[in-house]
Amino acid sequence: MNTKNKLIYWIPRIFSIIFVIFMALMSLDIFGNGYTLWQTVGALIMHNIPTIILLVTVVISWRKGIVGAIGFSAFAIFYLAWVSCKMFTNGFEWYYLAWIIQIAGITLLIGYLFFLGWKKKIYEK
Numbered sequence: 001m002n003t004k005n006k007l008i009y010w011i012p013r014i015f016s017i018i019f020v021i022f023m024a025l026m027s028l029d030i031f032g033n034g035y036t037l038w039q040t041v042g043a044l045i046m047h048n049i050p051t052i053i054l055l056v057t058v059v060i061s062w063r064k065g066i067v068g069a070i071g072f073s074a075f076a077i078f079y080l081a082w083v084s085c086k087m088f089t090n091g092f093e094w095y096y097l098a099w100i101i102q103i104a105g106i107t108l109l110i111g112y113l114f115f116l117g118w119k120k121k122i123y124e125k
Contacts, residue, residue, distance in 0.1 A: 008120050012068060012113035016058045019106055023051040050075070054107075061114055065121065068114030076108035 027047035030040060054075060061068025080100060087096050 005120065008117045012065070012110055012117055013058070013062060015106075015110050015113065016054070016061070016068065016072070019110060020051055020055050020058060023054065024048060027051065065114045065118030069111050069118055072107045072111030072114060076104040076111060079107070080104045
């Protein structure tokens, strides 16, 4: 495997792991809000549902790149639709664009990178 093929293989996997860690860190904002222990545990579980879904996607897509391509792209589309609904309901706020770029943009990029790796693997056979 040459250097280019190694990069195509490893970059989406590394980015996806970093992104899952980023999502898990963002769920820690619930601490310090005056919740009881069980409210904190419940909120932490609720905040980490998308992270767990993405982590399962990373594990499955480690061998099957198309799963990563579809999973991360679908997550990006779902998140974009969710934020759009919030914009229509609550009115436009500038931070919605930041959310879209940070979450949907990065997951769409990771999905595209998984797709490139899968496509490259298919054409090499």
